Amino acid sequence: MKKREQGILYLVIPCFNEEEVLEETARELDQAMSAMIGDGIISSESRIVFVDDGSRDRTWEIISRWARSRPLFAAIGLQANAGHQNALYAGLMEVRTCCHMAISMDADLQDDPALLPDMVKRFYEGNDIVYAVRRSRNGEGLFKRASAFVFYRFMAAMGAGIPKDCGDFRLMSRQAMEALSLFGENRPFLRGLIPLLGFPSAQVFFDRRPRRGGKSKYSLKNMVGFAMDGLISFSAKPVHMILAAGIFLFLAAGTWLLFHIGNEPGTREVIAAIWAATGLLLTGMGVMGQYIVRIWQGQTGRPRYLLKDMIGVGGDKDSI
Ligand code: UDP
Ligand code: MG
16 A cells, blocks of 8 residues: 555554543544644544453443544454553554554553654655654653663663664554564564564654553563563573573583592582572573473464454444
8 A cells, every 4th residue: 555645544552451541541642633634644534543451440441432432433352451562463453454554652641642743744754664762751760761771771782672762652554564464473572573574664752751640550570571572582692691601610610620629628619519500500491491481372372362342443333
């Protein structure tokens, strides 16, 4: 499909227990989208699509009501909580045949809707992917900023470089989404995968704002899991490091023995050596295990998400 002015834009917004903030988000996004439609930048067939990631609050009730009653709104419901990345992936995959471009963003207005016209403009200029890069993160707590800082640098050091400070606020063309659909990743780590697609891309910059309501859905445990997914899907370096550590320890222990032949080691040294070697072995097994778990999960062939309902996507206002 050729790029043209007045393309159909779908906003894809994963939501997990976001009832507190949805009202305000919908109001701001409605304004931003209506203004763009009024200015003739995008088609009136464009939509704001909320994806309910198996919320346990009133999220689905709210977004499905809007999808039935307001022409600009659509809703996708997942059967169970699939996680942010899967919910986002589900949204992109389900809308990709109905639009020329999709922009993914958070449900909490941390991603500034004022950027939307600029992102669309860069799309019309010939970019299939437009990243919204965080110039500052003043809206976020010290812990979040510090962990994000460490995360992006650690990934780069591990050879799994992903564009720095790009979250999941980005535009993708229909072609880019089609290309993404060909990747069989079991746990898609989108901000690492999308640069791999190799499409022409551009960046726009923004200041990340505080969450407008509700609480972050990323606990420390989620963040560690997320970082681990990114690392394991894009780098084999941890395995090489374990191998290097094993060889180093073997050589070092051998050399030490040569110099101490004939000496009786004390019990303490023996115990320390046993613990050190066991620790290294377990670490090695743990690292290998992380890769093996992903192979096992991949080969079970389980779907990444299951649809519960879809309303208003592609102009269809009936429930499936
Ligand atoms: N989210 C989701 N499923 C989850 C966790 C989060 O769909 O299991 C959504 C959430 O509703 C939000 C977005 O993903 O729209 C990003 O989450 P959040 O704002 O809590 O993360 P943060 O911005 O604090 O990193
Ligand atoms: Mg957020």
